[in-house]
Amino acid sequence: MSPAILLLLALALGLAGWLAARARAWTFKRAQPGVRLAALPSYHGWYVALWIVIPAVLFAMVWAALSPNLVLQSVLASPAAADLPSFGLQRQTMLAEARNVALGNSPAVFNPAAAGLVEPFRTAISFYNWIGLAATLVIAFLGGAWSFLRLRPDFTARTRVEKMVMTILLLASLVAILTTIGIVASLVFETIRFFGMVSPIDFLFGTQWNPDPMSNPLNPQGDRYGAIPLFWGTIFIGAIIAMIVAIPLGLMSAIYLTQYADPRVRAWVKPALEILAGVPTVVYGYFAALTIAPGIRDIAVSLGISNASSESALAAGLVMGVMIIPFVSSMADDSIAAVPGAMRDGSLAMGATSSETIRKVMIPAALPGIVAGVMLAVSRAIGETMIVVMAASTAANLSANPLESMTTVTVQIVAMLTGEGSFDHPATVSAFALGFVLFLVTLGLNFIALRVVKRFREAYE
Amino acid sequence: MTVVHDNLEDTEAKMRAHDVNVFYGSKQAIDSVSIDIPQKYVTAFIGPSGCGKSTFLRCLNRMNDTIPAARVEGEITLDGENIYDPKLDVVQLRARVGMVFQKPNPFPKSIYENIAYGPKIHGFAEGKDELDAIVEKSLRRAGLWEEVKDRLTDSGTALSGGQQQRLCIARAIAVDPEVILMDEPCSALDPIATAKIEELIADLSGRYAIVIVTHSMQQAARVSQRTAFFHLGKMVEYGRTSDIFTNPLEQRTQDYITGRYG
Amino acid sequence: MTVVHDNLEDTEAKMRAHDVNVFYGSKQAIDSVSIDIPQKYVTAFIGPSGCGKSTFLRCLNRMNDTIPAARVEGEITLDGENIYDPKLDVVQLRARVGMVFQKPNPFPKSIYENIAYGPKIHGFAEGKDELDAIVEKSLRRAGLWEEVKDRLTDSGTALSGGQQQRLCIARAIAVDPEVILMDEPCSALDPIATAKIEELIADLSGRYAIVIVTHSMQQAARVSQRTAFFHLGKMVEYGRTSDIFTNPLEQRTQDYITGRYG
């Protein structure tokens, strides 16, 4: 029985239980007209329904995981399975084919040798289907009966249903923790493995990044794993060039929009900025690689800078900066808005002009918020992947010339992991160490920034 | 409609409002108010909440310009010049007509910078020394000097509420205004701080034309020489403070000061 | 410490508080208050702002439970049952002790749904007809039926402030409470709406035990039969309203009602 059908069945049983329990509650009510039930009849319904559905669904899930194996065992025990090849993959594929045919997912087997298995599969599947069905029914019935028998006029069904609901809510919020644990665990585990192959000193302080995925994994040549050029490239593109573009433009946009712009202008420009923020990074990357990077190289060459690279750090940084503008602008917007109007009034009442008020009072007052916003923007920029993958290069260059090509941490993560190299090789695993560094840095930036913002908000509340 | 007492000896009017109406969008908040604000006196605006005191006060230095929905009609003059004349410069106007707000709003800068801000932007001081002098003088006049002279670099927001309010007054004084408007300057303060501010207002009153909005009739009686009573956007009665409180000519004024409503 | 007048004829006490203390974190907001709330009378809580009237009122239907920092000590009974008994169901308690808030807070649903909500969740109505009847009865009792009967599907938030407040009272009545708590129900309303609500309270007073917090002594005098005066978290004096206002036994009560502070 497919899990979906079992699920539907459980839901149908739940509905039946709901109706029955509600009817039962009504009979209590009719039996003693003056007396209030401790809970609405529908809660009695929900109580029984949950007691039917949750165990049945849990069972269905377990059964869905178990039954294929049971079916398989019984098929393997059948005589038709005797002449299955011993090679695992082929064996599995034949079994899978036969099962697919038996389930009606495909019309026929490709491998004629598997044809004989279809019938055993059919028998076994229907046998275990019946068992599954029966067990689901029994479990649903037991859950239903047990809960049904507990119904009384004074039974606090609502409280119990609500407890179950609360448990579900709590479980949902735990997913966030699980995700964090998942991230940290997967990064830490692989990073430790990487540091077993390459020394952390070499990795963190080396200045040559040139991993060779074809080298002998047992002799990883630690001096090829110096990540300094990557860190530098990341900072240069994401935290320097991009910010040189994004901070002034974002800040000035926010100032203009909040302090000067006509509401009608604002009504159009704000969504336009939001569109700029909503453009996928792969589009920015394409734009950078196709339009900006060659343009910058041509300009540089025409200025006589002949060694300008066509995948310059500048191109990637500029486009990344443009991508970040709306982000900075909205953070600055929020921070400026959080400054009490009284500050502004105070300054205006002194006879300051708007720009004096903004520059000398509003911005300094909003500074913590703005700085935190910039930190978040930096964290975003250094974690940005597609723009640099498409517009920066893979060459690890330790240079301060924006016209040269540089690579970043994210580019290297993509490069190391899309080659599908072997997971035993330090070159592949290095991606996780890089990811871990990236994670820690962005985490740190975000953590500090969020705290600063929070304190800043509280200061003005 | 408005009763103006006739025993007001002919003081020089620093500001004059004539038939002023203020609208927020389509809602009228001030209904044809005319009043002379005398030189060198303290004028108090009293009236129940929402009657338009703050609105009218903010007309006097065009702070209403900052509210997009607000629209002012009528004429207000400062030394005979119409302050709503498009040719008139708001910046200059606001430097001449200072304002102190209900909640103390020092800038999140040092005490020194708070005071120096106005003189600096207006370019009143030629050098550091001159600026220092202005700061000291203003703080002294605001009666704050002794309390803060050793910590001028501390943040203005680190002061107590009453000190902050005096800082704001000092800040207003620092640009040498001709009129000072105060919108319920003591409502956020405790009685002791309030007493200090009232003392300060008394000190300053000879030097500037001062207009103060207050909720407390006692305060109006203590600090002002003239009182205007507002009700529902109209100015109901205007006269010597002593007369208004002891001898109001209007029933509504009488009702208000005896606590029938408000 | 608390003066309870001794001429209170022995009315049945609907609710009894005994030695109630309330803390917000470490701050004590109510200090050993004991009081009997009589059946079928209107009891007014008066006192200066921040004295704990609202806090105490919210103890009576455990609305304080929603404030995480709040902690209640002592005993409060409703018909002899301790309402802070862990076994007691708060939901049922709140259905028995209804509450009306300072600012009218209708649900953003239709007028009908506003009233029907309580009866529905408590299962008071078997069908649509019964529910209709409850809605009509509650709106009639709240004196709102004539005004809204033709637009029961309009949103409750589309009514005027006074109507909204009567809607909230109707909503409270709809679940047939035994006690109705009102926390300054008229402070957001204009005098005409206030008058209507006061009338309504008078109408309802024979049927329910009503407790009303008010800032206005006039209002307390108009609507209540019993008055408790609170000050700094303590109940200073409790007695017949007429006695409290004409013949207070405590100096602080005297000071307050004659306007010395507050």
Place this chain on the structure above:
Amino acid sequence: MSDTVISDTPAQSAALRAPTRTPAFEKRLKKRYAAEQRFKLLGLSAIVFSVVVLIFLLATMTINGIGGFQRAEMPVTIDFTEAGIAGDANTLAGHEGIRTLEAQGLPATVQYFAAETLGDEGAAQIGTFAWRDVAEAIQADPSILRTTATFDLAASPDLAAGFEGEGSPEMQALARSLAERGLLEKNFDVGFFSRSDATNPQEVGIWGALKGSLLTMAVTLVLAFPIGVLAALYLEEYAPKNRWTDVIEVSINNLAAVPSIIFGLLGLAVFLWIFPNFRSAPLIGGMTLALMTMPVIVIAGRNAIKSVPPSIRDGALAVGASPVQVVFHHVLPLALPGILTGTIIGMARALGETAPLLMIGMRAFVATPPDGLTSPATVLPVQIFLWSDEIDRGFVERTSAAIIVLLLFLLVMNGLAIYLRNKFEKRW
């Protein structure tokens, strides 16, 4: 008030300075206003710059992309009665059909008639798979085997480039001569919306990637929306203030800012470790993106829930509603528009996401649309990334066309979010 002393005479006055009425002040004022204007202009130019970049970007994509919705095709008339290809609906149906036609020499037939119509040189430039288009048409309607039919067959990429005025001079000349005879023209390429990835830019389509995106988004939505909303409700309405909830909160805030590629690493290390055979599958992609989207929904949800005024909760509690009833009867319905807005924005972000999907193998070449959540697939942004690496001029247009499609989707989603936000922006 009787004890208050009222004085009618002001204190001693002092001489008035009038520093604001000096010429020096006026002069400084002029400068200050100039500075004001400059500052304002600076702000305006920042805005204008951003808007211009946006317009430039959109314009570049549109100009490049419009051509991507068309392809160069050549009309070829085939007289099947002469060709000797036979078959009926039965024999041509299903998997065998194409092979039957191939065995009967359909490729040669097409080539022959192409040469008839276009000349040998032209016939050499019909696409490699042109006969397959004919075969599919025959499968769809075997009756045409008894007639003469004209097919618009895709030109080879070289010829298409020649038609654009690029590539080798011979091709340009050939294209010109064919075009003059009306034998080569650009037609709207409906197939672009029904085909999948291919080697040849004339043969590519976005349906495979689009379907992959839709499947992936479905998984993301089904996982992230309920979990996000329930978590938001829990945190905002019920969570006690303790260390645990702090941990949850900090995790969510940080997850919202973790670079997307890290989620890719998580998907690779955890999901693909659990399900090694679902590499490249929308299921894994959707799960990875769901983890990324969930914090966005939680944060938006919490803000929406927070903005429901407490007085509503009080009102409901006071008539005896339980906390769960308060939330599900009142808070959730009122917060829903805000939650939906956040969800749409989160989904739009997920739809445009590329990097994490590269990590879990959604970049492989797959020639057919995925037929389920577990079959290998790619998604629209990854397809754009892959095509952007192709050099053929034809791919530039196709890439831009795919970008236009993606941007349209995102515009619609963001527009919907903005609309929802404005429509339901309530002030209580």
Place this chain on the structure above:
Amino acid sequence: DTAGGGGSRESIRAVGSSTVFPFAKLVSESFVRSNPEFPSPIIEATGSGGGIQLFCSGVGADKPDMANASRRMKASEFETCQQNGVTEITELQVGLDGIAFASAKGGITMNLTPKIVYEALAANPYGGEQTNRTWSDVDPSLPNEPILVYGPPSTSGTRDALAELVLEAGCDTNPEMEALKESDKDRHSRICTEVRSDGAYVDQGEQDNLIVQKIENNPRAVGVFGYSYLEENADKVQGLSMNGVEPTYDNISSFAYPGARPLFIYVKNAHLDAIPGLRAYLAEWGKMWSRGGPLADIGLVASPDDVMARNTQALTQFPTLTAADFQ
């Protein structure tokens, strides 16, 4: 489960050479359109070396069925395969290719020799320090332009072919090196095949397309990639001659061009019956690799007739590769 467990898989998976990638893609497209009953093969470009590494990591559903390679499997790799249980492998030569040196149309032109390339690109030419910055440093007759070569990474077969067919040949023009080959094989191969990493040689990852784009945008850069890319982009880039021989179809087909080399696909025989459609997919290769066939249209140089015949036969017989084949 026995050997190679990990469940079953429906689609064919091929990894490996980026040179073979476009051909494999085209075959795959043709395959799915002729055989709609089979799911589309999944093909990834990981470089020949990377692909063979994966291919040899075992049999089973989570391991690829095929490796595409732009060079022959090495004996050491075969060894690894055997150790990991990939014992039965069929080698299919699908055609020929050449490592082409190219520059943008109108860009730098040179007549290269293996010796020049070696001296320009070696990390330590003849064991000494690499001091050449411009081509004219290598040979005064060459243009005075900085050496900038975009080429494949170490996972790539093209890189191996570059090392073997060009660099080593250039290196061995020096008799000392020739001698070193006998005395110290390791040292010889390090000196002769290691490529400089100071930026003059830029490894572009497994994306030959990108190399084409890069040199198209930079007239002074030289790109190294498979001949098919050169042919496909003949309107944008030009081939540089080697030893005076142009990289053309005929010169490669006749092995007159020094960089000519065969292209292979490797199949696990064990998967032939396990993966639905694998045989049909291989048959599709056979249909398309002929001279003038669809693959030739996109730049594949057909194998000599005898080789083609042998491989066509292998498509049905699947002869197992043995260690002896590597002697």
